[in-house]
Amino acid sequence: MADTSTKNGRGATNGQPADRARVWGGIDLGGTKIEAVVVDARGEVLGRARHPTPAKGGPGEVVKELYGALGEAAQTAGIEPAKLAGVGVGAAGAVDANSGTLAHTSNVAGGWDAPYPLASDLGDLVGGSKVVLGNDVQVAVAAEYKLGAGRNYRSVLGVWWGTGVGGGLVLNGVPWRGQGSAGEIGHMVVKPNGARCGCGRNGCLEAYAGRACMESKARAAAKKGEKTLLFDIMREKKRTRLSSGVWARALKDKDPLATRLIDRAIEMLGTTIASVINLLDVEAIVLGGGLGSRLGPLYMGRIQDAMHPHLFITERKPAMHIAELGDLSGAIGAALLAGPQM
Amino acid sequence: MADTSTKNGRGATNGQPADRARVWGGIDLGGTKIEAVVVDARGEVLGRARHPTPAKGGPGEVVKELYGALGEAAQTAGIEPAKLAGVGVGAAGAVDANSGTLAHTSNVAGGWDAPYPLASDLGDLVGGSKVVLGNDVQVAVAAEYKLGAGRNYRSVLGVWWGTGVGGGLVLNGVPWRGQGSAGEIGHMVVKPNGARCGCGRNGCLEAYAGRACMESKARAAAKKGEKTLLFDIMREKKRTRLSSGVWARALKDKDPLATRLIDRAIEMLGTTIASVINLLDVEAIVLGGGLGSRLGPLYMGRIQDAMHPHLFITERKPAMHIAELGDLSGAIGAALLAGPQM
Numbered sequence: 001m002a003d004t005s006t007k008n009g010r011g012a013t014n015g016q017p018a019d020r021a022r023v024w025g026g027i028d029l030g031g032t033k034i035e036a037v038v039v040d041a042r043g044e045v046l047g048r049a050r051h052p053t054p055a056k057g058g059p060g061e062v063v064k065e066l067y068g069a070l071g072e073a074a075q076t077a078g079i080e081p082a083k084l085a086g087v088g089v090g091a092a093g094a095v096d097a098n099s100g101t102l103a104h105t106s107n108v109a110g111g112w113d114a115p116y117p118l119a120s121d122l123g124d125l126v127g128g129s130k131v132v133l134g135n136d137v138q139v140a141v142a143a144e145y146k147l148g149a150g151r152n153y154r155s156v157l158g159v160w161w162g163t164g165v166g167g168g169l170v171l172n173g174v175p176w177r178g179q180g181s182a183g184e185i186g187h188m189v190v191k192p193n194g195a196r197c198g199c200g201r202n203g204c205l206e207a208y209a210g211r212a213c214m215e216s217k218a219r220a221a222a223k224k225g226e227k228t229l230l231f232d233i234m235r236e237k238k239r240t241r242l243s244s245g246v247w248a249r250a251l252k253d254k255d256p257l258a259t260r261l262i263d264r265a266i267e268m269l270g271t272t273i274a275s276v277i278n279l280l281d282v283e284a285i286v287l288g289g290g291l292g293s294r295l296g297p298l299y300m301g302r303i304q305d306a307m308h309p310h311l312f313i314t315e316r317k318p319a320m321h322i323a324e325l326g327d328l329s330g331a332i333g334a335a336l337l338a339g340p341q342m
Numbered sequence: 343m344a345d346t347s348t349k350n351g352r353g354a355t356n357g358q359p360a361d362r363a364r365v366w367g368g369i370d371l372g373g374t375k376i377e378a379v380v381v382d383a384r385g386e387v388l389g390r391a392r393h394p395t396p397a398k399g400g401p402g403e404v405v406k407e408l409y410g411a412l413g414e415a416a417q418t419a420g421i422e423p424a425k426l427a428g429v430g431v432g433a434a435g436a437v438d439a440n441s442g443t444l445a446h447t448s449n450v451a452g453g454w455d456a457p458y459p460l461a462s463d464l465g466d467l468v469g470g471s472k473v474v475l476g477n478d479v480q481v482a483v484a485a486e487y488k489l490g491a492g493r494n495y496r497s498v499l500g501v502w503w504g505t506g507v508g509g510g511l512v513l514n515g516v517p518w519r520g521q522g523s524a525g526e527i528g529h530m531v532v533k534p535n536g537a538r539c540g541c542g543r544n545g546c547l548e549a550y551a552g553r554a555c556m557e558s559k560a561r562a563a564a565k566k567g568e569k570t571l572l573f574d575i576m577r578e579k580k581r582t583r584l585s586s587g588v589w590a591r592a593l594k595d596k597d598p599l600a601t602r603l604i605d606r607a608i609e610m611l612g613t614t615i616a617s618v619i620n621l622l623d624v625e626a627i628v629l630g631g632g633l634g635s636r637l638g639p640l641y642m643g644r645i646q647d648a649m650h651p652h653l654f655i656t657e658r659k660p661a662m663h664i665a666e667l668g669d670l671s672g673a674i675g676a677a678l679l680a681g682p683q684m
Contacts, residue, residue: 155520167621171518178497178623179658187654188617191534192609201652267534275530279509279618281520310543312529316521 023079025070025087025129026335028136028328029053029062031108031163035331036069038077038084041340043147043332047077053108059116062108066118067125082127086338089118089131090139090330092166097133097180132338138183139333140323141168142175144286146336148329149321155282158323159185159273161296162244162289164198165206171282185276186210190268205272209265211291215242221257228257244294251295266299270306278312288323296322365421367412367429367471368677370478370670371395371404373450373505377673378411380419380426383682385489385674389419395450401458404450408460409467424469428680431460431473432481432672434508439475439522474680480525481675482665483510484517486628488678490671491663497624500665501527501615503638504586504631506540507548513624527618528552532610547614551607553633557584563599570599586636593637608641612648620654630665638664 023046028035030053038047049072054061066089067081074081081087093105100119105111123131141150141158150156154173160166165186169176176182186206187199194203198212207213218230230242233249250258273285287296287303304320311317323329365388370377372395380389391414396403408431409423416423423429435447442461447453465473483492483500492498496515502508507528511518518524528548529541536545540554549555560572575591576584592600615627629638629645646662653659665671 169622171513176513176622179625180623181655181658182621182623184620184623184654187620187652189532189613189652192532192613199654201654203652271531271534275617276621278526278529279524279621280511280518281522281524281526283521310529310531310545312526312541313523316523 022340023077023084024335024338024340025074025081025084025126026139026331026333026338027066027070027087027089028140028330028334029066029089029091029105029108030136030330031092034065034069035327036066036073037328037331037335038070038073038079039332039335039340043143043336043340045328045332046079047073047075048328048331049073049076059102059112059118059121063118063121063125066122070126082129084126084129087122087126087129087131088134088139088334088336088338089122090134090136090334090337091118092136095133095135095180097177100131100133102133130338134334134337135168135177135181135183136330136334137166138168138175138177139337140288140325140329141183141286141333142170142336143325143329143333144288144323145170145175147332148324149286150284153283153319155280156284156286157185157273157276157280157282158183158286158288159269159292160289161209161269161287161292163212164210165269166289169280169282171280185272188272188275190272205268208268211242211244211247214247214261214265217261218242218257226257229253229255230258244290247291248294262295262299266302267306270303270308271310273303274307274310277307277318278310281313282318284319284321286321286323288329293323293326364682365419365426366677366680366682367416367423367426367468368481368673368675368680369408369412369429369431370482370672370676371408371431371433371447371450372478372672373434376407376411377669378408378415379670379673379677380412380415380421381674381677381682385485385678385682387670387674388421389415389417390670390673391415391418401444401454401460401463405460405463405467408464412468424471426468426471429464429468429471429473430476430481430676430678430680431464432476432478432676432679433460434478437475437477437522439519442473442475444475472680476676476679477510477519477523477525478672479508480510480517480519481679482630482667482671483525483628483675484512485667485671485675485678486630486665487512487517489674490666491628492626495625495661497622498626498628499527499615499618499622499624500525500628500630501611501634502631503551503611503629503634505554506552507611508631511622511624513622527614530614530617532614547610550610553584553586553589556589556603556607559603560584560599568599571595571597572600586632589633590636604637604641608644609648612645612650613652615645616649616652619649619660620652623655624660626661626663628663628665630671635665635668 051069094103101115103115119131158168167183167185195207197204197207393411436445443457445457461473500510509525509527537549539546539549
């Protein structure tokens with residue numbers, strides 16, 4: 001077996017043939033973009049590519065685009081896709097890892113509801129590599145645990161604060177998936193009979209802290225005549241949604257509506273995270289996602305302040321860190337799902 | 343090695359010598375009583391004894407009484423305490439399993455705050471057996487997982503509904519203790535800025551569902567002039583506290599105050615359990631504790647009704663069962679902690 005490792009610990013690099021047994025592909029299927037990487041046994045990124053998620057055409061088009069992004073990443077890494085030891089795909093929606101199907105992909109514009117055999121379809125295109133599916137947030141948290149902000153701990157709660165509020169758990173070194181759907185911290189109830197959530201229920205954390213729900217509240221308030229800079233900033237930034245950057249700017253400008261909604265989000269995040277700590281007593285929290293990455297550095301201390309009054313074990317406050325792998329955490333985590341044991 | 347097993351699967355019984363390598367002691371240190379058992383490698387109870395918990399005298403008296411109960415259980419099983427392969431103790435309070443100390447035993451009348459070396463003191467009396475400590479609810483849930491209502495599942499949430507609301511987790515066959523203090527479902531926040539809890543915080547599940555907190559509310563309501571049968575039933579039953587039996591009787595008699603408080607407890611239990619399911623996606627819930635055992639058979643369906651509207655994965659409702667090992671779950675679980683691998 002060829003040894004592709006070099007002194008600095010990196011594997012094969014561009015243009016050099018990579019050893020099939022030791023190179024994996026990872027793809028993060030997001031609502032707007034597809035991130036693909038090829039990594040070595042240490043999780044080092046050897047190649048990467050980003051493609052837009054097809055807005056129409058259904059699962060067939062999405063699979064083609066996943067393959068396109070993977071092929072480009074593989075090319076950069078100097079390997080044929082068919083020679084990858086395995087390929088992982090992280091996606092939002094209902095992932096059935098055993099059957100390799102993905103259903104309820106509501107975040108993908110050209111998405112679908114019924115279970116679609118994504119793993120076998122992509123596997124046919126890739127040829128020879130085994131394709132495995134995982135939940136996008138779960139794999140991102142696993143990547144942070146192995147290679148990022150959680151690497152110094154054995155048990156980690158990942159909180160992905162973005163359009164929704166996702167979660168992932170690593171317990172004693174092993175990702176905890178339950179029966180496949182663990183980690184839905186965003187749908188823990190933080191206030192009985194509380195605010196309406198995008199999921200149709202009431203009082204979920206996501207109803208207060210998810211970007212989509214906060215945007216709904218901001219639009220309703222603006223419609224009622226409440227003054228806010230949020231939508232001016234949105235137009236100025238040529239956006240159609242209140243992106244993390246829009247919120248960050250409005251907060252910087254001390255917009256009262258943005259401040260009030262974010263204050264409430266922080267309070268509810270802190271309260272819910274404290275509940276999870278009381279239940280699981282994990283060592284550390286990793287805060288990721290669009291809002292987590294953007295606002296975390298400034299607001300992490302306030303989330304901790306909101307947690308502390310609710311912690312049952314007061315003398316042992318869990319560590320909190322901002323995710324470190326950025327946009328690639330999902331793709332790297334998906335690749336780790338496919339095989340590299342570290 | 344002598345084979346102590348017989349055809350019906352039971353180990354050594356009364357009066358017969360038991361094999362040292364295969365017999366363990368377990369003790370449940372409760373607020374009012376100490377339960378001790380001696381079990382074989384299958385968890386079968388070979389001997390048992392119940393002693394009252396000393397109301398004064400501090401840790402020294404408690405250790406003596408633990409030993410007294412253990413000795414009596416061992417005698418019934420026909421073994422010298424010194425010949426036990428190991429002894430486990432389950433206790434409420436702050437257990438440090440590594441150092442073998444117990445602190446903050448607020449539920450024990452003659453209790454103490456500072457860490458006390460319970461394991462080594464009891465070990466000195468027992469002689470030869472290694473004594474290990476565990477949290478009372480965690481070990482009871484582990485016993486239900488191995489031998490009781492959770493035996494058909496790999497991942498279980500135990501909810502111990504009694505004076506307080508305790509919890510225990512078994513995840514993929516392994517008790518999850520976090521850094522030692524996992525399972526505090528009673529101190530998950532079910533209502534921000536909600537009712538005052540015995541722990542001094544606000545809005546904990548226990549503030550609504552714990553028997554002690556419900557009793558405080560009932561006393562306050564009665565003091566304000568609200569009519570209730572609760573305290574008449576208490577006196578009739580010659581109790582000084584609203585025991586599970588008192589609540590059961592008042593509910594049967596349709597006492598409005600008891601009904602209102604229990605309705606609220608059920609609603610909050612269901613809501614919080616649903617939040618845990620959304621986070622952990624375990625297969626089953628085991629409901630134990632004084633109120634859980636007493637009211638569970640009648641009210642379990644209502645707790646499930648309160649859960650269901652909050653479950654994120656609606657097509658997969660977790661199973662719920664009432665604990666099966668009764669008063670002995672804690673003592674058996676403590677014995678399992680000491681060694682028998684099943």
